[in-house]
Amino acid sequence: MVPRKVLVTGGTSGLGLAMATALAAAGATVALTGRSGQRASSVAAHLPGAVGIELDVREESSVAGAVDQAWSRLGGVDMLVNNAGIGMRTVNPRFMTHPQGFWEVPVAGFRAVVDTNLTGYFLVAREITPRMLAAGGGRIVNIAVNESTMRRAGFVPYGPSRAGSEALSRIMAADLRDTGVTVNLLLPGGATATGMLPPDAGPGDRRYLDPAVMGPPIVWLASADAAGVHDECIVAVDFERWLRDRNAAR
Numbered sequence: 001m002v003p004r005k006v007l008v009t010g011g012t013s014g015l016g017l018a019m020a021t022a023l024a025a026a027g028a029t030v031a032l033t034g035r036s037g038q039r040a041s042s043v044a045a046h047l048p049g050a051v052g053i054e055l056d057v058r059e060e061s062s063v064a065g066a067v068d069q070a071w072s073r074l075g076g077v078d079m080l081v082n083n084a085g086i087g088m089r090t091v092n093p094r095f096m097t098h099p100q101g102f103w104e105v106p107v108a109g110f111r112a113v114v115d116t117n118l119t120g121y122f123l124v125a126r127e128i129t130p131r132m133l134a135a136g137g138g139r140i141v142n143i144a145v146n147e148s149t150m151r152r153a154g155f156v157p158y159g160p161s162r163a164g165s166e167a168l169s170r171i172m173a174a175d176l177r178d179t180g181v182t183v184n185l186l187l188p189g190g191a192t193a194t195g196m197l198p199p200d201a202g203p204g205d206r207r208y209l210d211p212a213v214m215g216p217p218i219v220w221l222a223s224a225d226a227a228g229v230h231d232e233c234i235v236a237v238d239f240e241r242w243l244r245d246r247n248a249a250r
Contacts, residue, residue, distance in 0.1 A: 004028045004222045005074040007067070009057060009124055010084030012036075012043045015143060015188065015211050019081055022215030024048050028222055031070040031077075033084065057084045057120030058112075067127045079139040079222055080128050082165075085117040088158045099154020110157040117161035121168055129172075129181060137180030141221055142169040143214075144187040144233070173231035182230040184221060188213055189237030213237055 006023050010016040011032025020032045024047040032047075034040040037054025044052035051073050055066035071077055088095035091109035125140055132138030142165060149155055150163040166185060173183040190209045217239040220226055234242060 004078040005076055006030050006079040006081060006222060007070045007074075007077045007128070008032045008081040008083060009055060009120070010034065011081075012039050012052075015214050016081070016083040017043065018211035019083065019214050019218040020050065021047060022212070022219050023222060024050050026219045026222070028079075029074055031074055033066055033070075055084070057124055058115040060123060063120075063123045063127050067124065067131070071128075071131060076135060077128060077131070077138065079141065080124065080132075081141045081143065081218065082121045082124055083143040084120055084124075085143070085161075086113055088155060091157065092154070095154055101154070102156035105156050113157040114161045114164070117158070118164040118168065121165045125172060129176070132181045133179060138182075139221065139226070140172065140176075140181065140183045141186050141218065142166075142172075142183065144169070144185045146187065146190065170231065177230065182226075182228065184229060184231065185233040186214065186217055186221070187233070187235055189235040209237065216240075 004023075006028045008016050008020045008023070008030060011020040011030070012034035016032065020030045024030045030044075030047060030050040031053050032040055032044055032050060033053045033055035034043070035054070035056050037052065040052030040054060042052065044050040051070075053066050053069050053073075054062070056062040067077075090113060091105050092098070092100050121142055128138075129140070144166050145162045150159040152159060169183055169185050176183055188209050188211075191207065213236045217234050217236050220239075220243070221229070221234075
């Protein structure tokens, strides 16, 4: 791959850590973020050349400071991976077995999920895009979820927040077409063994994907082969087939 400077939000665990690990192993210089700067630095210390940065994606000042720090410490940012998010556990720890109606969701919990999963994507992309445009280009990858999550009973506010982030990504792609900054969506392709699962869902449960499934597609999206790829929705579990079909059509 072409060595790239990548900012991964929410990179201290789950999908973010899996992507940061794969990118670092492939030769990218990675800045990973978390709400705890100490934890972010601790996690980054285990990845070659990585740095950890404190970031609360809900706060404009935190976003501005973190992007500025990442740009300075990496010497620019070639790719943003918008990944930071929180799940249904924050409003209903038993959401898989005891779903609750939308009218039962605490207003504060609703706002916290939307502020993180949707507004957070907007704030980070809004802060970094002008820098990428001034630098002549860049890549933005927004992490998404299965469409079924967006209409499943008991999934307010997580489903609406992710539906919004997908729509945001599509509009970002339309706004940035032919500018040199590309925007794509990447999703696992199924429920993944991360901290968003209920407490009784073990990491070895075969019903859930390994977060490492995100590694190959995110590394490819950082590569020279992905130059010009724009407004695509890539499903990690189907990535190899998607790539074969793409190459065959060229």
